[in-house]
Amino acid sequence: MSQPSIQPPLHASEAPGRPGLKPTWTSSDKDAVTGALGGGRVRAAVGYGVVNEVYWPSSGEPQVRDLTFIVKTAGGWVDIKRDCTYSLTPHEDGPLISIEHRLASDPAFSLKLEILPSIENDSLLINYDLVGGTLYALLAPHLADSGEDNSAWIQGGVMYAQRGDSALAFLASGEFGKMSAGFVGVSDGWQDFNQHGEMTWQYGKAEHGTVALMAELKDAQGTLALAFAHHAPGAAIHARSGLQRPFALQREEFLASWKTWTSRLRLPDGSDEETGRARLSAQVIRVHEGSDFAGAIVASLSVPFGQAHDSLGGYHLVWPRDMVEAATGLLAVGQVNDAVRSLNYLLAAQSPDGHWPQNIFPNGEPFWSGDQLDETAFVLLLMAKLREVEQDDNFTARALEWAATRAVGYLLRHGPVSQEDRWEENSGISAYTVAIMIAGLVAATSWLTPAQTELALAVADDWNARLEGWCYVTGQDAALAGKYGVDGYYIRIAPQAAEQPGQQDVTIANTADLKVKAGGLVSLDFGYLVRVGLRQATDPRIQNSLKVVDGELRKETPSGPLYYRYQHDAYGNTADGGPFLGLNDGIGRLWPLLAGERGHLALLAGGSADEYLDAMLRSSGDGGLFPEQVWDTEPEKTFEPGKPAGSAMPLVWAHAEYLKLLWARQNGRSYETLEAVKDRYLSGSPAPKVTFWTTNAPVFRLAANLDLSVQDTQPFTLHFGFGDAGQWTSIQDKDAEEGEFGLWQVRFTARELAGRGRLNFVRRYDSGWESQNWRVELPST
Known part of the structure; x- marks a missing residue:
């Protein structure tokens, strides 16, 4: 590391324009995610070829909106994010992010970036190599999960920012030249270049607003360290520590630790592309488990449609359902230790009354207040799955008995009607939620007393026998039966137990409270009746329902067949591709996750899942990440049909679904099916008493x-x-x-x-x- 020279004096005054523009996050359309295995607690995402959103100390706490670059060239200036094209180079051993930016107007121009979090301290390292100009780094802090009330300043050649008990330090291996702190939209570095074509401002501080830092990098090649701590001097320690060891050595150590983890994967058979994507999917899931709270896997290192708002939540939260899906996906490919850690976390996060909250930050603090009974039952399924693979001895008997007893009690006291379905929108009886609860009650009996077991099984048998009466419609209730030549089908949800479930009104909350009859609303949710072992895939009721769903929700795209969640859904981009803001102007888009669910049903009925696996692969982003939704209509200036539509990407749940579908194709059965459930309902199907x-x-x-x-x-x-x-x-x-x-x-x-x-x-x-x-x-x- 070169000796720093005396810095030129900075402008003593604070930047003008407080507080700056109203803050937002950035696009959820990510290229890649990364995190270290070891002591480092930083997680980061890359989108549009630059760092956007950095998380610390847990995977639920974003601290940075983005870190991008401007290049001053002989012909003017280049905004790397807007003006360049870029390519990603994957690394089989682990999530090292390598990017090269090119400029169509100048073939000689190149900016190469390699991005990795330190394995030993709380810093993100970015190695850069520029050909064709002078590089400027532009950093937008959003500390403590918000862009509001951030303060930024420059001191001793280091750039700092702080909000509350979160602080960052930004440092280069060589010298910074000019440096400035400003307010976004008024006095930030991008505005400086936009107005003057070069960096002219050198403000020393910008306090209590939406802030940005800019630094000129004198060296064309070098390393940047973006580090975090609870106070600024500690962040500087992490930054300096990250730069005092050669980047090449830290790169080697980062990949070596990931290679050890990756070598334990037992990937299902498949083509090179399928296997490569399975490896990536497992790594993506593992990255979403932070280091601050071992085992906690968030739904996505992203904020859906974040470019339009400054939500405190986003998807950087633990949803117990998504987390169990993710942990089960890792278990299916041999990562037992990871699944054990996740269950250990979930056991510790259980509420005193026995349920698991709708979603929580990794530190256990609830965010939304809804109650989804499938999320409580899912934890019981993970407990039982670990017991099946003889890993339950990783926990004390008391811990498992206590968790199971409380969870079963909660399900029996509140089921079968769930306050919210799995899409977090409707109260009622859903075939999906009831299926998970029945399987969970059976799964839990290993830890219950004889009297508790008797009641849990009696209720499970009763709900199993009554399920079709609640969720399968025929006759006048089945508004779509004639259209598809079937005598009945499973509906998405029944608002309550009723003698004529199809005649009840369902309110579509995200479509201006539109009311439709339950008998005309379908989804793929019934598929979990097969996945958990309650119904055969060849059951005529399942096959009838698939005919209706394929007719109502399937769409052929350039990526292959994909599915909507349900009719009249409005969670998705607006008609012109704008962000979903909950203003009743969104349009529900296609979910690659559901192609995986449809593939399971095709496979388990004796068919092939290949077209659905291919659809998932084709609908992913350029970096191989599976999105929550894809664009479903004519090409738009931002989106292509069958490709990511700008909501959450990656969606961890989708990566887990892909792993489990590959496993199911190889083994001819669903990974979720527990032997105890299958034996009870597919082999014996006991009549309730x-x-x-x-x-x-x-x-x-x-x-x-x-x-x-x-x-x-x-x-x-x-x-x-x-x-x-x-x-x-x-x-x-x-x-x-x-x-x-x-x-x-x-x-x-x-x-x-x-x-x-x-x-x-x-x-x-x-x-x-x-x-x-x-x-x-x-x-x-």
């Missing part, structure tokens, strides 16, 4: 030979009688008895009820009578 009446899942007609349990989460007295609703006979009162998991019940045997016509009842609580009478039609014999 009791059906459970609850307020959110009432029983309207009792099947023959079934006991009836009227159940609640608090003590009550059942006031009941038989016969006509207006002429009750044999009127009695029964006090509910307390059972397992804090549930209370009044139970009638099948013999007591047979031939009584109708059971009528109302409940009395300590607070008084409920406001509704209920009825159950009884079997004749």
Whole structure:
């Protein structure tokens, strides 16, 4: 490292224009993501050939909007992000990001970048090599998850920024020339070049606003260090430490640690392209697990449509569902230790009442407040999967028993109606959520007492038997049956348990609260009935539903067949390609993830998944990342049909789906299927002995030979009688008895009820009578 020369004096005043433009994040259309395996806690994404979004100390805490470059050339100036074309060079061993930028108007021009986080401290290292001008680095801090109220300054040849307890330091291996701190949109370095064609401003500080730092790099080749700590001097220590060791040596160490991890992968058979993408997918998932909270995998190192807003959340959050999908994907390719770490994190993040929050920051702080029952049940599936591969001894018996008992209790007290479905938009009964819950109840019995097991299995059997009544429509309920020549199909969601589920109104919240009949709304969500082992893929009901879904939601694109989430979806770009801002002007786009789900169903029914695997591969970004959504109409100035549409990329869930589909193709079965679930429902399919009446899942007609349990989460007295609703006979009162998991019940045997016509009842609580009478039609014999 060369000796620094005396810096020219900086302008003493603060930059004008406080607070600058309203901050936003940057595009979620990423090229690559990277992170170190070791002590370094920095994670970074690259989009449009430059660093955009850097995370520290966890993968849920973005600190930088972007770090880009301007080049002063003999003919003017070049904005690397806007004016150049670039290419990425993949590295098989690990996520080292190599980029070369070219300029069409000057074949001799070249800017090469290599980007990697340090394996031993909290710095991001960028090695650069420029041919054809003078390089300027332009850095936009968004510290502590926001672009607001950041302060930037220059001191002793180091560039700093701070907000709250997050600070960064920016340093070069050679000398910085001119340096300046400014307010974005007014006095930042890009505005300087735009107005003057060169760097003329040298402001010493810009405080309490949306800020940017610019530095002239005197050396054409060198290394930059962008480092973080809880105070500025500590960040400078990390930056200097990152530059005092040769970049080539740190590059070698970075790749060596990743090569060790990658060598443990057991990738399914496939073409070179398929296998290469599987390797990349596993690495992408691993990058999304931060180092500050071991095991926590965020959904994406991105903020969907971030160029238009400054959301505190984005996708850099842990969704338990997405995380279990990701951990299961890694488990399917042999990364047992990673799956163990993830379960360990989830066990620690369980809420006291037994459920897992809708999403949380890696530090455990909840973000959104919704409740999705599949997310709680998914953790039980991961516990059971690790038990199947004989890895449950990584945990104490008490930890697993405690987690399972609380989770099962929560599912029994709240199911089968979930406050939100897997798309986080509707309350109701979804075949997807119920399937995961049934499998979770069966999976959990390894850790329950005999009495708890008896109840959990009884409810699982009951829900399994009633599932079609809730979610499969026929006759007048099935508005699309005639169109596709089927007698029925699974609907996306039933807002509540009802005698005619298809006639209920479903509100499409992201489409100006549009109301449609449940019987006309479909999705691929029912596929998990097959994936978890409740139904055969060849079941006529599954095949009927696929005909409807293929007709309603499938679209042929240049990338292959892709699928929408459901009709009337409005989560996606506006018609002209603009960002989704929740203003009821978005249009739902195609999801490569769903091509993977459709491929599973094709494969498990005895067909081929190849066209769906190919569609996933073709719809990825230039760096091989799978996007959340792809463009679905004519080419637009920014988007091409069948290619990423600017929402989240990468979507970790999609990378996990790809790994599991490759595994399923090689093994002829779904990786998610647990032996205990398959044996119970595909081999034996036990008939339930009791059906459970609850307020959110009432029983309207009792099947023959079934006991009836009227159940609640608090003590009550059942006031009941038989016969006509207006002429009750044999009127009695029964006090509910307390059972397992804090549930209370009044139970009638099948013999007591047979031939009584109708059971009528109302409940009395300590607070008084409920406001509704209920009825159950009884079997004749």
